[in-house]
Amino acid sequence: MEAKRLTTNPITPAGFTLLALLVFTSGFQQQAIDKLHNFERLVLNSVVGPESLAFDHLGGGPYTGVSDGRILKWQGQGLGWADFAVNSKHRDYLLAVITGDATGRLMKYDPETKKVTVLIRGLAFPNGLAISNDNTFLLIAETSTCRVLKYWLQGPRTGTIKVFAELPGYPDNIKRNPRGEFWVALNQNKLQLNGQTAPEQHPVALRLSQEGKVLEVLVGGAMTSISEVEENDGTIWFGSVDMPYVGVYKL
Template sequence: MEGKLIFTSTALAALSIFFLLSLKLQASNELGNYTRIEIWGPVGPESLALDSMGRGPYTGVSDGRILRWEGATWADFAITSPHWRKECNGSSDTSLEDTCGRPLGVQFNMATGDLYIADAYYGLVAVGPEGGLATQLATEAEGEPFCLTNGVDINQENGDVYFTDSSTVFQRRDAMWAILSGEKTGRLMKYDPKSKEVSVLLRGLAFANGVALSQNSTFLLVAETATSRILRFWLQGPKAGTLELFAQLPGLPDNIKRNSRGEFWVALNVQTGLLPKWGLLNSWVRKAILMLPWKYEILRLAVPEHGVAMRFSEEGEILEVLEDNNDGETLNSISEVEESNGTLWIGSVVMPYVGLFKR
């Protein structure tokens, strides 16, 4: 199904950005309740999920493993690659990712206990409640192979799985170039566990990333990282099949997670400064940066490392902003916020720890 993009809230989005930039919750007020749960060896606990018994969180890391937090230590739970070998253990070498696997988005089907995983190289996979080697469920849609499987969410009523493929051109190790190049091959898809079929809901997205289903299952939110937008795709009702702007953001959105109240946490991996904003909007600037031998240095200088966590209502109203004012020590390159019983679990695609806020 193709979605027709409807921009109906431009003025509201601009006002929201102004409000966001003026609203800052000082990190120093929260530090007393903030701790880090270190992960020794691999890095990048990108996405987090708790099972139906409240255990966890579970998270995928750079060496292809799924780990489970057991209150005092991390325990091995699963792997996503059938080619995983001892050289993978503890690795953060991106050249090994296509061998070891790189799990990104994770979400449980609470009824079955199955953990669904979007692995950047092995597609949509799932593993049962006992863990072990994940089963590969889908690697392509409509004859087009996945190249960077990324975000995932589940309809807990019928088991439908919604997930994204960020690009059909670039793999995860080249994700920044996918964003800077301006290419739009990202897709939002649905996997039906009964028929085992994949259908494409949206295509032509500029680095499709996190995805979250609304509490009443009437719409999906999907992060379009390269444009700093959250888009809403209607599944039911009079707007079914249409796409609209949900939020224009002052940074690059990663994952989206819904809390028990039906609100959405959006993790902005970085705030975009003037150079990234200018570069993303101008194709000749993007091409020029990609041709420079010192392009990595430019990106490191241009993009601030600290992130922002934003909580939205179902209507797109900004309810809360957590911004790091501690030189990146608290919200450093965050990728996801998972809220459970007043606790915020904070993921990152590059850091060797999971952040923990207790309210």
């Protein structure tokens, strides 16, 4: 039987992005959507790209690596950022996505033998690791494929890998929170990277359960190009590839 043609109004790129977001979020047991319009900015001086964040065991920090290769430490309000160390400059991450580079590897380093073992080859821009609370598996944010992979470290499936979560955008790191859940930062949604305009309500971060279910979606606003979400002591800290500040959002 011949299929009937459906006549509909054309959907603009912005409308398509919003529709894709609604379809994505409605398919999961979602607890909340927060619009990140009101958050504190820890402004950097003459540099951009506070891409990754970390705290020391005494609660100091955050520390962040920035685009010119330095690592900075937050000294507190009134004191701002101070140089802490010098690392190296970032590679051209956008080129890796566009060319479909799949030369990434997951490697294990043994500090006793000082040997490195390659566990997985052929990853498409692996861009962040997080280990589960019980150390039975680790998660890999694979940027080019817009997904998170799960690799078993213990148990009958040790050494095997599967897709843990499909994402609506390009992940740029994954961090475990104090409850054993996982925050995935979304650097760009798919339409943005293709040069089209997305509405303000695009997802910038997801909170995933230990089973890969979406628990929370944080939606855009002024905070864009998110590279990392670090939850610490009731506060979410946002890194970014190209913004001149670190975002701070109270839960």
